[in-house]
Amino acid sequence: MIDAARAFTLSNLDGTPYVFDGTGPSLVCFVKDDCETCNIAGPVLEGLFKAYGGGINMVALGQSGDKNADFAQRHGLTMPVLGDAGCKVSFDWDIEIVPAVFWIDADGNVVTKFEGFVRDDWQALSDQITIETRQPVAQIDWDSLPAWRPGCGSKHFDPEIYDKLRAEADGSVLRARKVEVASGDDVAEFMFDQGFSDGLPLVPPTPERVMRMLAGTHRDPQDLVATVPPNMGVGTVEKIAINAVMAGCKPEYLPVVIAAVEAVCTDEFNIHGVTATTMGAATVVIVNGPVVDKIGMNAGLGAMGAGNRANATIGRALRLVIRNVGGATTGGVERSTLGNPMKYTMCFAENEAVSPWDPLHVERGFKADDSVVTVFAMTGGPVHIVDQTSRKPDQIAGSLGQGLEGVFMPKLHNLPIDALLVVCPEHINTLTVDGEYSKDRLRDRIQEVTSRPLSEMVQDDHSGAGIPVADAKKMDPEKLAKLAPKFAGKEYIHIVAAGGDAGKFSSVFHGWATGAVGSISVSRKIDLG
Amino acid sequence: MTIILDPTDERIPVARQIAERTGSVQGVVGLLNISKPRGNILLDELDRLLAEGAPGVEIRRYTKPTFAKPCPDALRHQIRDECDFLVEALAD
Numbered sequence: 001m002i003d004a005a006r007a008f009t010l011s012n013l014d015g016t017p018y019v020f021d022g023t024g025p026s027l028v029c030f031v032k033d034d035c036e037t038c039n040i041a042g043p044v045l046e047g048l049f050k051a052y053g054g055g056i057n058m059v060a061l062g063q064s065g066d067k068n069a070d071f072a073q074r075h076g077l078t079m080p081v082l083g084d085a086g087c088k089v090s091f092d093w094d095i096e097i098v099p100a101v102f103w104i105d106a107d108g109n110v111v112t113k114f115e116g117f118v119r120d121d122w123q124a125l126s127d128q129i130t131i132e133t134r135q136p137v138a139q140i141d142w143d144s145l146p147a148w149r150p151g152c153g154s155k156h157f158d159p160e161i162y163d164k165l166r167a168e169a170d171g172s173v174l175r176a177r178k179v180e181v182a183s184g185d186d187v188a189e190f191m192f193d194q195g196f197s198d199g200l201p202l203v204p205p206t207p208e209r210v211m212r213m214l215a216g217t218h219r220d221p222q223d224l225v226a227t228v229p230p231n232m233g234v235g236t237v238e239k240i241a242i243n244a245v246m247a248g249c250k251p252e253y254l255p256v257v258i259a260a261v262e263a264v265c266t267d268e269f270n271i272h273g274v275t276a277t278t279m280g281a282a283t284v285v286i287v288n289g290p291v292v293d294k295i296g297m298n299a300g301l302g303a304m305g306a307g308n309r310a311n312a313t314i315g316r317a318l319r320l321v322i323r324n325v326g327g328a329t330t331g332g333v334e335r336s337t338l339g340n341p342m343k344y345t346m347c348f349a350e351n352e353a354v355s356p357w358d359p360l361h362v363e364r365g366f367k368a369d370d371s372v373v374t375v376f377a378m379t380g381g382p383v384h385i386v387d388q389t390s391r392k393p394d395q396i397a398g399s400l401g402q403g404l405e406g407v408f409m410p411k412l413h414n415l416p417i418d419a420l421l422v423v424c425p426e427h428i429n430t431l432t433v434d435g436e437y438s439k440d441r442l443r444d445r446i447q448e449v450t451s452r453p454l455s456e457m458v459q460d461d462h463s464g465a466g467i468p469v470a471d472a473k474k475m476d477p478e479k480l481a482k483l484a485p486k487f488a489g490k491e492y493i494h495i496v497a498a499g500g501d502a503g504k505f506s507s508v509f510h511g512w513a514t515g516a517v518g519s520i521s522v523s524r525k526i527d528l529g
Numbered sequence: 530m531t532i533i534l535d536p537t538d539e540r541i542p543v544a545r546q547i548a549e550r551t552g553s554v555q556g557v558v559g560l561l562n563i564s565k566p567r568g569n570i571l572l573d574e575l576d577r578l579l580a581e582g583a584p585g586v587e588i589r590r591y592t593k594p595t596f597a598k599p600c601p602d603a604l605r606h607q608i609r610d611e612c613d614f615l616v617e618a619l620a621d
Contacts, residue, residue: 174534176534176535176536176539177534177535177539178532178533178534178535179532179533179534179535180530180531180532181530181531181532181533182530183530183531187531187533191533196536196537204531204533205533205534205536206531206532206533206534207532207534210534228538229599230599231538231540231542233537233538233540234538234540238534239536239538242534242535242536243536246536270597270598272598272599273597273598277597320536324536324537324538325536325537325538326538327537327538513595513597516594516595517564517594517595517597517598518595518597518598519597
């Protein structure tokens with residue numbers, strides 16, 4: 001409750017404006033129609049007004065919209081009853097409970113204030129007004145009133161009202177430009193027209209929704225998370241929150257989105273190139289650690305889509321940040337030949353519970369109880385690897401390897417290109433049926449089963465890809481017989497576990513240009529505050 | 530009326546006037562290879578044609594470290610300081 005009265009202008013019940021200049025002597029009382037205690041106070045207010053209304057300003061501020069008139073009629077109020085539309089004055093005067101009473105002196109100082117109904121407080125107030133204004137004491141049957149009744153919560157604490165008030169208040173943490181959409185315009189269509197969308201409908205980022213989103217992080221809304229390529233836009237927490245709202249995120253997803261934005265906006269990841277390439281690369285986001293269960297991400301059945309809000313919207317929010325803050329619009333810097341559905345979203349959690357291996361984030365140097373986001377630049381996938389009949393570990397490992405032959409195209413080997421292999425629980429069962437089967441052993445097996453002689457990779461009538469004929473002619477038979485595995489090194493093979501219990505279907509994502517010339521996968525710890 | 534918050538960077542791009550087209554080539558012409566395969570073949574040919582058709586022109590060759598990333602600032606500034614014209618070429 002404030003100590004110095006603040007001016008306001010509100011409408012009377014008949015619609016005429018009432019100007020309160022913030023000075024007294026004035027008695028201001030906030031009431032709500034459906035509050036039982038306010039209805040106890042109603043006749044008291046009228047009693048006070050009859051006694052003192054000639055010598056002081058006295059108003060009741062109703063929080064109940066059209067029902068303010070019902071309140072006034074019920075108690076026969078003859079004093080001004082003003083509608084505190086949107087509860088802005090209630091918020092500004094910092095009340096918590098109704099009824100809330102302020103007795104204000106000529107200089108605007110709040111001399112007496114209280115909330116709820118304590119009979120002695122109200123009676124003492126009446127006596128105080130009598131003394132200070134030298135008017136006859138109000139004729140109120142105090143003994144007929146209850147000694148004490150708790151008030152009700154002020155209506156402005158309703159979440160939707162409160163967030164809106166906080167967003168619009170002076171000193172709001174929001175700095176983004178407010179865009180007014182005319183009442184005759186459809187907001188969804190307006191956002192399409194403004195180019196904010198990835199092609200799907202967006203949730204309107206109203207100030208109150210953005211305020212709720214910002215509650216998902218302890219970080220200051222104006223903290224700079226990253227400068228976002230390609231335009232090097234200023235990616236503040238607030239801007240990321242706005243895009244997260246549009247994507248459909250819950251506030252608790254925001255720290256994951258922030259970490260993902262940090263990760264892709266590094267020189268190593270090179271989101272500019274990932275976005276611009278005609279090859280159609282997209283960001284694949286994998287989440288590890290306790291945050292997965294905390295926010296309800298899906299690592300099991302259907303992990304890669306669809307139906308889980310966190311998986312779907314976190315990936316989408318990341319993409320919208322790159323589009324809206326970074327300025328990567330399709331046909332602008334985004335120049336993919338065919339595009340890629342992963343450009344809408346591709347985000348899932350690793351199924352650490354079924355994995356026999358260190359989870360991805362531990363493998364990359366984080367603690368098991370850290371929550372971590374890892375981003376990969378991938379051009380294709382998920383491409384499923386179907387093997388329902390292998391029963392021996394090396395058989396299924398071999399099948400997974402053969403399933404990786406398609407990266408770029410089967411003929412191309414020795415690729416310095418990342419691949420992300422997602423192994424399903426049933427394939428894990430087969431891999432480990434005889435005991436431990438390490439990730440490194442699996443990588444070695446993949447390299448082993450994909451090894452082919454260079455002679456099979458020479459350009460020919462079947463395919464002009466591969467080793468130029470002129471180069472092949474310079475090689476001796478021994479050189480041409482040399483075996484080349486699919487990948488230039490086993491470090492290019494990234495492995496995670498995901499998926500539901502049933503089904504022998506693993507999957508692979510095919511990489512883009514890997515390394516300093518293109519993109520290096522990046523992990524970032526999620527700041528859960 | 531609904532109020533929404535601007536999801537974009539809010540910056541207004543700087544409008545730049547394109548250089549005046551004089552109809553002639555003179556001074557220093559930069560040829561920038563972005564490191565796509567066979568980009569050098571295209572630029573070698575352009576280099577040869579320019580030397581034949583505009584013998585007074587000085588040609589300087591530049592190479593981006595990788596086509597997959599924006600041109601490094603230092604190289605961009607070097608080209609700006611040294612060249613009157615620039616041809617950026619790619620091939621596959």
